[in-house]
Amino acid sequence: MAPSPVSDPFQLNPQGSTPLYRQLVEQVQRLVAGGLWQPGDELPSVRAVAERHAINPMTVSKAYSLLEAEGVLERRRGVGMAVAARRAGDAAPSDRLALLGPALDALVQQARQLGVPDTALQAALQQRLDQEDSR
Numbered sequence: 001m002a003p004s005p006v007s008d009p010f011q012l013n014p015q016g017s018t019p020l021y022r023q024l025v026e027q028v029q030r031l032v033a034g035g036l037w038q039p040g041d042e043l044p045s046v047r048a049v050a051e052r053h054a055i056n057p058m059t060v061s062k063a064y065s066l067l068e069a070e071g072v073l074e075r076r077r078g079v080g081m082a083v084a085a086r087r088a089g090d091a092a093p094s095d096r097l098a099l100l101g102p103a104l105d106a107l108v109q110q111a112r113q114l115g116v117p118d119t120a121l122q123a124a125l126q127q128r129l130d131q132e133d134s135r
Contacts, residue, residue, distance in 0.1 A: 006031075006037055006041045006042065006043060006044070007044070008044040008048065008052055009027070009031070010023075010049065010053065011026055011027070011050075012053050012055070014055070018102070020053075020055055020059050020063075021059050021060075021062045021063040021066070022063075024049075024059070024060060024063035025063045025066055025067055025102045026099065026102065028043075028063070028067055028072060028073070029067070029070075029099055030099050030100075031074060031094075032072055032083055033095060033096045033099055034096060037083045038083060039083050039084065039085035040083060040085065040091055041082060041083045042076075042079060042080060042081070042082045042084055043064070043073065043080065043083070045083040046061050046078055048066065052104060054104070062096055064081050067081075068081065070083060076080065077109075107121075108121075114115075
């Protein structure tokens with residue numbers, strides 16, 4: 001069975017404080033660690049991602065190259081980038097939670113700046129989780 005190409009699920013925030021290439025790296029790491037992308041799955045091409053998000057192709061290329069250096073992705077001649085077999089879905093639950101660290105840090109910082117009480121933040125997060133589970 002041939003590896004399946006994955007769609008472009010990236011959600012980039014050009015106005016955010018995190019550089020776009022870093023946003024791409026972190027999202028791919030989460031998708032692979034969570035097992036949503038399987039070994040051999042082909043990633044969208046650099047050109048396709050750049051066009052869809054109206055960003056410089058070098059930004060996407062930089063992210064893919066960093067992920068290749070980490071062993072998350074592998075370059076396939078004539079095909080492009082694919083999820084590396086040895087890394088997909090093998091992350092321990094604690095490692096997967098660690099990948100949420102930057103997002104959690106940003107959430108906590110924003111909540112503090114807005115003066116949102118911890119209990120309200122926890123309730124809002126639980127509500128979002130419940131909404132996602134009901135989809």
